Amino acid sequence: MPKPGPRASRRTTVEETSAGGIVVDFSSQDLSVAVIARLNRAGRLEWCLPKGHLEGEETAAEAARREVEEETGISGQVICPLGTVDYWFTVTGIRIHKLVHHFLLRARSGTLTVDNDPDQEAVDAAWVPFDELRTRLSFANERRIVAAARPMVREWEM
Template sequence: MAHPVPSAPKRTPLPSAIGAHIAPGGHHQVSALPTVEEISAGGVVVDKADDELRVAIIARLNRGGRLEWCLPKGHPENQENHEQAAVREIEEETGIRGQVLAPLGSIDYWFTVSGHRVHKTVHHYLLRAIGGYLTIENDPDHEAVDVAWVKLADLPKRLSFPNERRIADLAKDILPADF
């Protein structure tokens, strides 16, 4: 079944004046930053407890040291497809095993790090929790500093990024009625 892809804010690439300098004679020379393409997969893993739907999310520290709550995600490994990577990454970062129910679409954004620009695309899925328990102890990258169950209705207020809030809203809209 096809689902709409939520619109993500388009980030404007760095203007050509950044990294430019004035050469003799008044001409601009641009030393463009190299661009790296990155792919990740993750999503919204939902569990029903005490007749309430809840979602496992993680907290990470950003480069400035600020805590950000986000959906679990990570890079595919070896020959994994996006769904397989989403299931593995969610379990590694939250401790919760999930079963994919539906794709939720993809978001993309740009950022600069270590002298290069990164164009990142993240593929999101809706998953049903089928086992495990909340923990960050199994995260091999140690990116997650905390993990929490959040009521599905409260998820948009807890997530730090607007594009992930749109993914959460889409998950609410397509959850099976008998979940």
């Protein structure tokens, strides 16, 4: 008897694109980076890089700059792309395929706050020394982006 083939998924698949990044205070001795905390579905605090969906016709770099400012209160200048993370997850039976474009940004102005986040997803924000980021961030894919960013951060350090 032939083996049954793989079952076709009847779930709807949605493609999403987001952008965000590592916003560095290059004037700080420890090259501090603004990160945010969100509560996951289980109510656990997860520290992550600021990011969010592209809006309208904006580019990934424009969205990264906007999202960083909305979620952290810090206005940044995009320096260079760092890479793209590609992953899948499911929400209420819908499969989501998400691409997140990450950029390196130079902090220009602002005060660290989550009060301006229109989505109110961020519940806390903190400046974390660059060398401590990998131990603070909750997600392995973001820790890999930080590792890839290390040589670029050192190159742009003043």
